[in-house]
Amino acid sequence: MGWREVDPRLVVRQLAQPLHAPAALAGWLHAVHRAPPAVDLVAVYRRRNAARVARLVARAPAGTVVHLWALDEPAEALAAHTVGTGPGDRPALLNRLAAAGDPARWLLACDDDVDLGQRALGRLCRLAERAELDVCQPAHLARSYASWPFNRQRLWPLVRRTRFVEQGPCLLLSPAGRRALVPLPEDLGMGWGLEAHFATAAGGRLQLGVVDAVGMRHRGPVAAGYGRDAADAHGRRALSSAGIDSYGALQVVLDRWVPWQRRPGWTGGGSAG
16 A cells, blocks of 8 residues: 555555554563463465465464465465465355364464564464454554554554444464354455454354454455455445444444553453552
8 A cells, every 4th residue: 555545544554653563562461461362373375475464374373273275376485384275255255264273272364465573473463362352353554455444553442342343454363263163154255344254143242353452454455355245245245144234333432441450351350550
């Protein structure tokens, strides 16, 4: 995304991004500096983006189990983790990959065109566990291609508890979230509308959130490789079936975890100190 395409407000966000550097966060994250939870990392990739996926794999927390699917020709650097090849819709392929893992582990699903920092995945998993989130994702940085302003990184909270988590480009499920949501519905094409599934599964008792302390950069325009109109139609039908008027109806902040709290208030430990 070039600067000429960016809203001036996003330029301000980009200039303020150093506030989210690991050094600035170190004092706030002292309570989550333990090892991240056990994770299965799954991704569907195209060979042209194999180098980016290889970086994600290399940056995953120690002990992460990786299962990948190649849409075209498998990449040599990822061969040890590539368990299948061939075309398909994202939810169906992610279901295959998730089935190869352990449902007792956290499930991290990443697209092949997303970048995260050196220690971002570990920090994401630790914060999600600390915040007792079942469905979450990193926030979009200013120069990231994002579908919704709601998912852009906020500079103040560590985590926002919400009713809306987008189905990509990076999604993290707790073991409870994984049991409730996986297998993902496969009648939604590329997955638009999964947001309604996330919000209503388990009677709406899952904890959803956006982790603002971790930023991601989505490198490609949304829906660049498939039909936007068909995907949007799937999404609208999913919302209607769930009795939800619009995506905006889900895009509400229920609570925030801010730096002076050792842990979020919704976990019963929001006092300072």
